Amino acid sequence: MFQEFISGVSQLVAEKKRSVIVTHRQPDGDAMGSSLAWWAFLKSEGCEAHFISPTEITRNLDWLPFFSEAISFEQKEGKKKATEILAQAEVIYCLDFNAISRLEELGTLIANSSAAKVMIDHHREPESFAAFTFSDIRFAATCEMVFDVIEKLSKTDKISKEIATLLYAGMCTDTGFFQFNNTSPNVLRVASILLEKGAQPDYISEMVNNIFHERRLNFFGFCLDKKLKLTCGGKVAYIMASAKEIKRFHLQNGDSEGLVNYPFKIKGVEMTAYFSEEGEKVKVSFRSRGNTLDMNQFARIFFEGGGHFNASGGKSFLSVEETEAKFLEALETLFPKQ
Known part of the structure; x- marks a missing residue:
């Protein structure tokens, strides 16, 4: 072939x-x-x-x-x-x-x-x-x-x-x-x-x-300090950024690149997600470690997306709050409650 x-x-x-x-x-x-x-x-x-x-x-x-x-x-x-x-x-x-x-x-x-x-x-x-x-x-x-x-x-x-x-x-x-x-x-x-x-x-x-401008670095710091949340017993870390917060830091296209990987520095985190409100949709990025958490299928099933096993993307046309609720519910398919 x-x-x-x-x-x-x-x-x-x-x-x-x-x-x-x-x-x-x-x-x-x-x-x-x-x-x-x-x-x-x-x-x-x-x-x-x-x-x-x-x-x-x-x-x-x-x-x-x-x-x-x-x-x-x-x-x-x-x-x-x-x-x-x-x-x-x-x-x-x-x-x-x-x-x-x-x-x-x-x-x-x-x-x-x-x-x-x-x-x-x-x-x-x-x-x-x-x-x-x-x-x-x-x-x-x-x-x-x-x-x-x-x-x-x-x-x-x-x-x-x-x-x-x-x-x-x-x-x-x-x-x-x-x-x-x-x-x-x-x-x-x-x-x-x-x-x-x-x-x-x-x-x-x-x-x-190493080409961050000051406002991009400030946005990363803000997200990690104020917006980072842990769930599923500390195995999942995620960040939700609203359009208002993104506008506050005057971000340009691509300025949030790499942010989704930062929470992996926390011991025990197996999956991360970054949600950014952009216009009428919420853009989503997923990452995982190891060979058990399939981000491609997760994104395809719940967020109209896809990609790789350990890295994928998707979108939601719900509000930021509704998207977060949908995400937390969907996580139960990966981390069933005991």
């Missing part, structure tokens, strides 16, 4: 098909790293290529190489340009997501396009919309998968310092800088090669972890 995928992609690249790369809404480090790296690789092969993001991209990723090449479908001019590009596309690469239905209007354009679709993704339960699919939950990051594709194409000589930086950064964000239990021997093998190609771990760590 994988060899068929490689053969298909090899032909598409060799024929220099007009290419569009698309990722999921509110792209994170892995989504941006894999998409921009694949864009740069296609350009190095002489392909016409464009990268479209369904939404605005968080400014904490603007240090990534080729960041300015991203077209935001959320902007008026970006939507117009993206629509024109998609109309001419011969192949659409779908990276770090597996359900075009979640892209809303952009997803409709992709679904209606006659272009060949290619999926490279590591999330569970993929939709069957692509002509060529590389979907495998055993990979820690889509960046890791993109490297493997380039390697199987025998094109690692095309991995520049910029591409290495993008792929390494995406792998770092999805493995917690190689601390999470998805850090496999292949992850470390790929990382070592990317270092040889010019990725600088100290620089990438600095740009990901």
